[in-house]
Structure formats: C-alpha cells, structure tokens
Amino acid sequence: MGDQIVAVKAKRGQRSKESIREDNELIILAAAEKVFAKHGLKGSTTKQIADVAKLPKSNIHYYFHTKLNLYRRVLESIFVEWMKAAEPFNTYDEPKEAIRFYVGAKMDLSRTRPFGSKVWANEIISGAPEMEEILSSRLKKWVDTCVSSINTWVELKKINSMGDAHTFLYMIWATTQHYADFDYQLIILNNGKKLTDSEFEEKKQQVIGLVLRSVGIEP
Amino acid sequence: MGDQIVAVKAKRGQRSKESIREDNELIILAAAEKVFAKHGLKGSTTKQIADVAKLPKSNIHYYFHTKLNLYRRVLESIFVEWMKAAEPFNTYDEPKEAIRFYVGAKMDLSRTRPFGSKVWANEIISGAPEMEEILSSRLKKWVDTCVSSINTWVELKKINSMGDAHTFLYMIWATTQHYADFDYQLIILNNGKKLTDSEFEEKKQQVIGLVLRSVGIEP
DNA sequence: ATTTAACCTGACCAAGTGGTCAAATATTTT
DNA sequence: AAAATATTTGACCACTTGGTCAGGTTAAAT
Incomplete structure (x- = not known):
C-alpha cells in the first residue's frame, strides 16, 4: 500500500x-x-x-x-464493501450455496481488507457512537431479510434449527472476522508465520465446512 | 461497579x-x-x-x-481468568462434555466480564505489542495441548475432522467473545434491548448446539 | 495575459497529555 | 509521644493534540 x-x-x-x-x-x-x-x-x-x-x-x-469527519468516511466505505459481500445470501436459494459463498466472501474480505474490519471492530467495541444510525437502519434491515431466509430454510427442513437465526449469523460474522481482527494473534500462534495464500484458502474451506455442518449440511 | x-x-x-x-x-x-x-x-x-x-x-x-504499567496489570489479570475458564478442555475426556463446559464457561465470561474481553481484543487488534510474550509462551502452550486433545478425538472418531484443529478452536473463541466485544452491536440489532439473564442462557445453549454440531456431535 | 478558484503548507495556538514533586495528612513503629 | 513510614493531592511542566490561517503555488476560466 x-x-x-x-x-x-x-x-x-x-x-x-x-x-x-x-x-x-x-x-x-x-x-x-x-x-x-x-x-x-x-x-x-x-x-x-x-x-x-x-x-x-x-x-x-x-x-x-476534521478527524471525526475522516473517520466517518472510512466507516462508510467499509460498510459499503461489506454489504456488497453480503449479497450471496439473497441471490442463492439453496442454503448450501448461499452459506458457502457468503462465508467465502467474508473470509476473502478478512484477507484483503483486514484494516477495514479492525476499524469496524474498534468502533463497535467502543460503543458504536458514530455508527448507531448505520447499524439500526441499514444493517438491521439486511439482518432481518437474512434471518427470514434462514428461517425459511429451517421450515423447509433444509437445515437444522438453531433456535434463533441470529445466533447462526453472529457465528458466521465472528468466525470470519476473527481472521482479520485477530490476525496478529493467529500469526503468533502459528509460530510467527503468516498464512500463505494457499494455506488461507485451505482455512477458508475448513471454516465453510464447520459452518455448514453446524446446521447439519454435509459439505 | x-x-x-x-x-x-x-x-x-x-x-x-x-x-x-x-x-x-x-x-x-x-x-x-x-x-x-x-x-x-x-x-x-x-x-x-x-x-x-x-x-x-x-x-x-x-x-x-505509569499508564503502561497499569495496562499490563489489567491484561495479566484478564489472562489469568481466561486460563481458569479454559480448564474444562483438559478435565473432561468426552468431547461432548469438554466442549459443552468450555463454550459455556467462555460465554459466561463474556457475560460477566465483557470489559476484560474488550481490552484483550483491543490489544490484539493493535498488534499485541504488550502481549506478545504471554501469547507466544503461555497461550501457545495451552493451545498446543488443546489441539492434541481435539486431534485425539478425531482419531477415535468421536468427532468429525475439520482439517486443522486450530480452525475449530478459533471458531469457539470468536463466537463466544463476540458476545462481549460486539455487545453494543447485538443490542442495537436486538431493537435496543439488552438480553435478560434467561435469554442469554438460551443463547448460550444455542451456541453450544451449533459448536457441537459443527463437529458432528448431536447435542 | 490576467483573473479566479482550487490546492498546498509552515507557523501557530489553545487545550489536553503523562508524569513529577513537595507539602500535608494518616497510620505504624519505636 | 515522637520518629518513621505510607498515603493523598494540588500545583506544575514539557510535550503532544486537533485545528486554524495567511500567504504561497498551480491549474482553469475569462
């Protein structure tokens, strides 16, 4: 850069x-x-x-x-890109495909734009003072459609029920963003070595596998 | 407080x-x-x-x-408590029990000590400058024993393989800590309401369920 | 060619910043 | 009770902070 x-x-x-x-x-x-x-x-x-x-x-x-103004512009630009990565969930009918592509896209973003993810994380951790509006309007809306997709899949017995669909969605967010936000920790626990592109690709497939199995889909 | x-x-x-x-x-x-x-x-x-x-x-x-000194003391005290919560993994032989209790303990910590989790998250996000030693020695050691437990379970066909055991461990960390680090976001997406104790207990069981299923254990 | 409008930046400022210190107070030891 | 030790805190300091601004340079419009 x-x-x-x-x-x-x-x-x-x-x-x-x-x-x-x-x-x-x-x-x-x-x-x-x-x-x-x-x-x-x-x-x-x-x-x-x-x-x-x-x-x-x-x-x-x-x-x-002002610094605050610049900060808001950064947040906005991250949010836009995240929403783009979130499209798969509404464009695929089959849960297996939808989840596979969404988790994959989120993992890719963690790899290619880790700073953005960290800014977002920092903002939420400190109470989301500058993002409350984005969250409660635009993100909330997207989450709602997502949750109803998941619920439909459950009703059609395409996936196992996990009780509240939010729990599943949050697991996806947390697990994928972990690879951006906690990358320093992952490096240290990987004996100081950053994952190569192919190793990361492998990790991505493992994560997809775990997520799919967690709702009863055999990857 | x-x-x-x-x-x-x-x-x-x-x-x-x-x-x-x-x-x-x-x-x-x-x-x-x-x-x-x-x-x-x-x-x-x-x-x-x-x-x-x-x-x-x-x-x-x-x-x-100094401020730095105080900060280090805070980090140290958080680490100690986290290691205490991590014991189940080595005290239960059956993966179902071990995972259930470990995930439960981590969820409880996210509920009772969210600030600690956030300090930790902040420290990692900013490059872990004050924690590299803790991570690469004490945490690494614990992770290694954990990973070999998981691998043993895989060999005994008690759980499904996920490729690298770290992937599974990181999913547990990410998912459970999400409930502390991103609590503001969760509140906003929950229409501004904090989860009650019993609602949180329910969430905890859902998370445990997802994690268990992700390695093929029926909860 | 000259005016206009946008870009550039060193010098500056009021408001914090982490940290020190000496003097005052409180407890413990003798 | 007096000496020794530990706690408390307002006043202070060198340094950094976000932000301003005047005076300059460069490109666009006339």
Whole structure:
C-alpha cells in the first residue's frame, strides 16, 4: 500500500484539479483506515495519518476538515464493501450455496481488507457512537431479510434449527472476522508465520465446512 | 461497579495501610479495565481512569506509576481468568462434555466480564505489542495441548475432522467473545434491548448446539 | 495575459497529555 | 509521644493534540 501511495504521488506534475482531489482523498482514506485500525478513533492522531499518507498534516485537514469527519468516511466505505459481500445470501436459494459463498466472501474480505474490519471492530467495541444510525437502519434491515431466509430454510427442513437465526449469523460474522481482527494473534500462534495464500484458502474451506455442518449440511 | 467503588470508599476512616493499598488497587484496576475496554491503551487517559475510580489522577500514578504499567496489570489479570475458564478442555475426556463446559464457561465470561474481553481484543487488534510474550509462551502452550486433545478425538472418531484443529478452536473463541466485544452491536440489532439473564442462557445453549454440531456431535 | 478558484503548507495556538514533586495528612513503629 | 513510614493531592511542566490561517503555488476560466 505504501508503494501505491508513492506511485501515485510520483507521477505528479501535470494533473487536473479533479484528479488531484480524487487521488489525495484515496491516499488519505487508505492511510486513515490503516491508522484507525491500529489505534481507534481516539488513539489515532492526524499526524500519524499524515505521515502514513506522506502528506503534511494541514493537507489532511484541507480535504477532510476534521478527524471525526475522516473517520466517518472510512466507516462508510467499509460498510459499503461489506454489504456488497453480503449479497450471496439473497441471490442463492439453496442454503448450501448461499452459506458457502457468503462465508467465502467474508473470509476473502478478512484477507484483503483486514484494516477495514479492525476499524469496524474498534468502533463497535467502543460503543458504536458514530455508527448507531448505520447499524439500526441499514444493517438491521439486511439482518432481518437474512434471518427470514434462514428461517425459511429451517421450515423447509433444509437445515437444522438453531433456535434463533441470529445466533447462526453472529457465528458466521465472528468466525470470519476473527481472521482479520485477530490476525496478529493467529500469526503468533502459528509460530510467527503468516498464512500463505494457499494455506488461507485451505482455512477458508475448513471454516465453510464447520459452518455448514453446524446446521447439519454435509459439505 | 460504580456503586462498588462508592461503597468501598465510604467505609473509610480507620483502615490498615495494607487494606488501603489492596482496596485502591482493585478500584483502580476495575476502573482501568472499563476505560481501556472503551478506548484502548493509546486512546485512554489517566484522567478518565481517575474519574471513573473517583480518585485524583496523582493517586493512580502513586499506585501504578505509569499508564503502561497499569495496562499490563489489567491484561495479566484478564489472562489469568481466561486460563481458569479454559480448564474444562483438559478435565473432561468426552468431547461432548469438554466442549459443552468450555463454550459455556467462555460465554459466561463474556457475560460477566465483557470489559476484560474488550481490552484483550483491543490489544490484539493493535498488534499485541504488550502481549506478545504471554501469547507466544503461555497461550501457545495451552493451545498446543488443546489441539492434541481435539486431534485425539478425531482419531477415535468421536468427532468429525475439520482439517486443522486450530480452525475449530478459533471458531469457539470468536463466537463466544463476540458476545462481549460486539455487545453494543447485538443490542442495537436486538431493537435496543439488552438480553435478560434467561435469554442469554438460551443463547448460550444455542451456541453450544451449533459448536457441537459443527463437529458432528448431536447435542 | 490576467483573473479566479482550487490546492498546498509552515507557523501557530489553545487545550489536553503523562508524569513529577513537595507539602500535608494518616497510620505504624519505636 | 515522637520518629518513621505510607498515603493523598494540588500545583506544575514539557510535550503532544486537533485545528486554524495567511500567504504561497498551480491549474482553469475569462
């Protein structure tokens, strides 16, 4: 990611105002996501973000005005991507396929965008002060449709009942996001080695297997 | 918890030096756990901790010297309690019982000590800078014995294989800790209502059921 | 070519920050 | 009761914080 920033900055010289703004906002958002992931809203400083973005601090304030504003933009962008990953649940009729693709997509996101997941986790842990609205309106809505899908599957005897469908959904969230939020712990317990891409792919299949079996589907 | 602090402070007047130290350390540790849970190490201030503990800031420094020192003490105390909850895995021979009791104990901890779980989560998310040693020595050791228990069960065909036993263990951690770390999100998605004790007990049984089924045990 | 509008940034500031310290008070020991 | 030790706390300090702003540079519109 650092290389990306350098690359974009290097080809300066003759850029349109529009692309300048676009580029810099992306650079700053990426840097902010990284820093917020590590230290949360309160623990992160605009100076740190500026340093990661390789821009002067004033520049961050020029584009996003306040730290809180920048933070909200980061959260919003993460939420949008998560919702995109959540589509499988409503596009597949068969639980086996729906669950397989949803869990797979969530695992992929944990792998490709771990910082976003961590920012989200930090925000919830600290009481979700900036996300209450997103959660209680947009996320709630999605969860409701999801829960009714699951309930339908239970009624059709396609999967075992787990009592409250939320419990199953939360297990999926927790298990998949664990691979992003707790990645440092996983590395330490893996003797200091990060999983390779193929090892991660294997893990992904194992997770899918456990989740499917938990509702009685043989993977 | 606030009431506890008040109660302890109220009965002052004639206390031994020893009990003064003991009491105040407990009060400060409890306050620190609460504040660190919400804002992490960097985002928390000694003033906040002092306010929650209802003591002057200097007093916090008198007992624990530095913020980092206090933070380490909080982490250590959480780790000790988690290891206690982890015993079932090595005291029961049958996977059904071992898993049932372990998952139950972890769920109970999420209910009774959510702040501790959040401090832990924050620490890992921010790269585990203060816990690397605990993780790579003491936790690693426990995980290794756990993994070999699981593998034995697989060999004896008492449970289904999930490939790598770690995957199963991490699912248990993630799912149970989710009920502490993401409690705000769960409340919002539950229409703003916290789970009652009996509702939580029900959730606990559902989680146990899912986990058992995920390795092919009928609960 | 000149005006206009957007971008850039070093210098600056008021409000915290973790931590120190000396003086006051309380308990324990002699 | 007096000396020794431990607790308490307001005042203080060097440093960092988020944010402002004036004066500059660069690109776009006239």
